[in-house]
Amino acid sequence: MSELRIRGVRDLPREELFAPGHGLCAGCTAGTVVRHLLKVTGRNTVIVNATGCVEVSTTMYPYTSWRVPWIHVAFENAAAVASGIDAAFRVLARKGLVDPSREIKIVVLAGDGGTYDIGLQSLSGMLERGHKVMYVLYDNEAYMNTGIQRSGSTPLHSWTTTTPIGKVLRGKLQVKKPITDIVAAHRIPYVATANIAYPIDMDQKLARGLAVDGPSFIHILQPCPTGWRFDPRYGIKIGKLAIETAMWVNWEMMEGDFRVTTRVPRRKHVKHYLTLQGRFKGLTEEEIEEIQRHVDMEVERINRIVGEEVIGPLVE
Amino acid sequence: METLESPIRQVRVVLNSNYAVAYAVRDVDVDVIATYPITPQTGVVEKLAEMIAEGELDAEMIHVESEHSALSAIIGASATGARVFTATASQGLEFMHEVLHIASGMRLPLVMSVATRAISAPINIWCDYSDLMNVRDSSWITFIASTAQEVYDTIIEAYMVAEDPRVLLPVIVAYDGFWMSHTYEPLYVVDDRSYVRSLVPRRDRVKLDPLKPVTMGSIVGPDWFYEIKYQQVEAMKEAYDIIRDRDRDVGKALGRWYEPVETYNIDDAEIAILTYGGIYGSLLESVDKLRAKGYRVGAIRLRLWRPFPVNELYKAVKGLSTLIVVDRAISYGASVAGPVALEVIATLHRMGAGLDVVNYVAGIGGRPITERDFEGMFELTLKLSRKARELGTLYWGVRGVSYE
Numbered sequence: 001m002s003e004l005r006i007r008g009v010r011d012l013p014r015e016e017l018f019a020p021g022h023g024l025c026a027g028c029t030a031g032t033v034v035r036h037l038l039k040v041t042g043r044n045t046v047i048v049n050a051t052g053c054v055e056v057s058t059t060m061y062p063y064t065s066w067r068v069p070w071i072h073v074a075f076e077n078a079a080a081v082a083s084g085i086d087a088a089f090r091v092l093a094r095k096g097l098v099d100p101s102r103e104i105k106i107v108v109l110a111g112d113g114g115t116y117d118i119g120l121q122s123l124s125g126m127l128e129r130g131h132k133v134m135y136v137l138y139d140n141e142a143y144m145n146t147g148i149q150r151s152g153s154t155p156l157h158s159w160t161t162t163t164p165i166g167k168v169l170r171g172k173l174q175v176k177k178p179i180t181d182i183v184a185a186h187r188i189p190y191v192a193t194a195n196i197a198y199p200i201d202m203d204q205k206l207a208r209g210l211a212v213d214g215p216s217f218i219h220i221l222q223p224c225p226t227g228w229r230f231d232p233r234y235g236i237k238i239g240k241l242a243i244e245t246a247m248w249v250n251w252e253m254m255e256g257d258f259r260v261t262t263r264v265p266r267r268k269h270v271k272h273y274l275t276l277q278g279r280f281k282g283l284t285e286e287e288i289e290e291i292q293r294h295v296d297m298e299v300e301r302i303n304r305i306v307g308e309e310v311i312g313p314l315v316e
Numbered sequence: 317m318e319t320l321e322s323p324i325r326q327v328r329v330v331l332n333s334n335y336a337v338a339y340a341v342r343d344v345d346v347d348v349i350a351t352y353p354i355t356p357q358t359g360v361v362e363k364l365a366e367m368i369a370e371g372e373l374d375a376e377m378i379h380v381e382s383e384h385s386a387l388s389a390i391i392g393a394s395a396t397g398a399r400v401f402t403a404t405a406s407q408g409l410e411f412m413h414e415v416l417h418i419a420s421g422m423r424l425p426l427v428m429s430v431a432t433r434a435i436s437a438p439i440n441i442w443c444d445y446s447d448l449m450n451v452r453d454s455s456w457i458t459f460i461a462s463t464a465q466e467v468y469d470t471i472i473e474a475y476m477v478a479e480d481p482r483v484l485l486p487v488i489v490a491y492d493g494f495w496m497s498h499t500y501e502p503l504y505v506v507d508d509r510s511y512v513r514s515l516v517p518r519r520d521r522v523k524l525d526p527l528k529p530v531t532m533g534s535i536v537g538p539d540w541f542y543e544i545k546y547q548q549v550e551a552m553k554e555a556y557d558i559i560r561d562r563d564r565d566v567g568k569a570l571g572r573w574y575e576p577v578e579t580y581n582i583d584d585a586e587i588a589i590l591t592y593g594g595i596y597g598s599l600l601e602s603v604d605k606l607r608a609k610g611y612r613v614g615a616i617r618l619r620l621w622r623p624f625p626v627n628e629l630y631k632a633v634k635g636l637s638t639l640i641v642v643d644r645a646i647s648y649g650a651s652v653a654g655p656v657a658l659e660v661i662a663t664l665h666r667m668g669a670g671l672d673v674v675n676y677v678a679g680i681g682g683r684p685i686t687e688r689d690f691e692g693m694f695e696l697t698l699k700l701s702r703k704a705r706e707l708g709t710l711y712w713g714v715r716g717v718s719y720e
Contacts, residue, residue, distance in 0.1 A: 043526055043529075044526045045526060046396075046524045046526065048392065055535065056535045059531050059533075059534030059535055060534070060535055060537065061534045061535060061540055062540065064531035066529065067529060068526060068529050069524040069525060069526055069528075069529045069530055069531075069532075070529070070530075070531045070532065071392070071395055071524060071531075071532040071533050072532070072533035072534065073388055073391050073392070073415070073422075073533055074388070074415060074418055076384070077384060077385060077388035077415065079385075080350075080380060080384070080385035080386075080388035080389045080392070081388050081389065081391060081392035081395075083350075083378055083380070084348060084350065084378065084389035084391060084392025084394075084396070084400075085392040085393065085396045085524065087348045087350075087376035087378050087393055087398075088347065088348050088392065088394075088396035088397065088398035090376055091347045091348060091374065091375060091376040091398060092347060092396070092398055094374065095347070095374065097397070097518070098397075102526075104526055121381055121382060121385075122381065122382070122384070122385045122388065124381065125380055125381035125382075129378065129379065
């Protein structure tokens with residue numbers, strides 16, 4: 001499959017395959033993910049959606065926001081459903097029941113709950129079997145659809161309804177699970193992280209993920225105004241701050257070659273990112289510094305892998 | 317069955333029921349198979365893997381990492397328009413449970429074989445019907461076969477029924493784990509596979525196609541959900557007549573005739589014993605023995621569990637004074653613990669048939685049920701008289717339990 005070349009927004013098709021009128025929250029950046037995703041995939045695509053915010057907000061019967069074929073089965077099995085679709089198109093093409101020249105793209109769209117936690121097993125199975133499916137994870141770092149409960153993706157000390165910041169327990173006590181490293185350990189052709197505040201980088205990665213022969217995985221940070229407790233107008237700003245503080249790093253790995261795609265010459269302190277969000281409200285200086293230390297360690301690790309300082313020193 | 321009233325050549329082979337499933341799946345030209353190993357079903361997928369590897373069957377086999385994914389994968393494949401199959405048993409069927417309801421709710425014509433087995437704990441790999449009875453309310457059409465021949469024929473029939481546009485419900489074909497899954501029997505299989513394929517023609521249906529986009533599996537609120545589920549009620553009802561038509565088609569095409577309720581020596585019987593699955597053969601022998609002793613006794617076999625054959629059962633029991641239902645699963649804490657007995661009692665009450673129904677539970681966790689056991693249940697029923705009915709359920713063959 002040839003790769004769509006995207007150097008700027010003008011390279012994106014004008015056609016909107018994600019119809020307006022969906023029920024996502026004001027300022028929700030999952031809508032941004034879906035809109036860009038469908039511009040990159042085009043019409044010749046089947047979407048498999050795990051249970052989650054996007055699924056319930058875009059398909060309230062008898063309406064749908066999807067102008068491409070779309071299927072939802074359950075929470076934990078989107079990768080298995082996609083595996084079945086991939087196998088079906090292959091055998092139906094072989095038997096002459098589907099035109100083999102059509103090269104239909106299969107894309108999974110799932111949130112962090114459906115990927116990090118309940119869906120990890122079926123995801124791993126799909127990757128190991130090598131299905132030609134692009135798995136897009138929109139990560140809002142908690143079970144937002146059920147009302148902000150902790151997931152394996154929730155960052156350290158973050159408030160959720162199941163990890164309150166109290167006198168004894170201080171938000172989530174564990175760090176975010178390194179899901180993309182786990183996926184990369186399957187040695188699939190293409191793995192990338194992206195961020196809605198860097199749409200061209202994100203769209204290029206979606207295009208590369210579709211072009212490889214085999215499974216690909218695109219992990220997108222998706223700021224959530226409702227669950228992260230910020231003003232709906234700040235979604236993109238928070239996405240940018242995630243990169244500038246290195247709470248989030250945009251990278252990709254093509255056939256094992258690791259590359260940071262958004263360099264950060266001068267890094268900001270995590271407090272700039274944390275203080276804009278109600279979910280980190282009430283943290284002590286020490287707790288914020290603890291988060292900073294985790295970020296510093298991760299930056300050091302990434303720079304070591306790349307072999308140069310792609311993420312710079314803390315300056316403000 | 318040496319001479320077949322069949323329009324085509326059939327070959328006599330010796331297979332266990334697991335392999336009989338695989339032969340039928342091959343003969344209907346299935347496209348996608350998703351499998352996960354579990355005893356005693358594993359022989360089905362091993363044989364299918366062999367058939368694919370040898371080029372006898374052109375299908376994609378997805379070696380999934382769980383039964384939950386097996387069913388999910390064939391849902392995806394079926395939604396794409398493929399003809400699909402999976403097989404499981406026991407814990408595997410339980411692990412699928414969530415997805416069973418989704419498959420029928422999405423109205424996909426899946427076919428699955430179940431080599432029935434007890435459910436943990438304690439872990440036990442041997443036969444009973446606890447697994448199958450636990451999925452009773454998942455809206456799958458459910459056949460229970462009693463011979464390897466019937467298994468082969470019923471898998472073919474299952475595709476004829478499931479893919480009928482008036483039905484579009486998934487189908488389970490169940491048979492005894494080990495007693496049938498690992499026991500070899502002679503049976504006939506069709507020589508010319510194109511003949512079987514002509515019995516199950518490819519039909520177009522709504523599917524995932526970028527040229528004609530559809531949204532499948534959307535969220536439905538209280539304003540429409542009930543109507544959508546009611547369509548399943550109607551489809552299940554309608555499926556009954558379609559199954560009867562396909563029974564006749566299978567009879568004409570293959571020379572083997574099936575009824576949802578099969579009877580033996582029932583016409584002059586006062587008492588009959590009803591059961592299901594592979595132990596029916598033993599029941600027939602014990603009926604012969606009891607007849608030789610002068611008892612007017614008959615046998616009834618339930619072949620179709622869902623949709624339940626209300627009228628056929630009613631016809632079969634007419635004239636009986638007592639019906640003994642031998643169940644192979646337990647509904648713990650129920651008024652009558654045998655799931656089939658419970659259904660039979662409800663049916664006969666609804667139809668106004670005033671006969672005594674006595675329920676035995678037997679064979680749990682692979683405990684054998686022989687001719688002698690059926691005779692024993694029969695004799696105990698006579699001895700206990702009315703008390704047998706009032707007990708609700710008699711647990712046959714459990715150490716330390718006595719009803720006398």
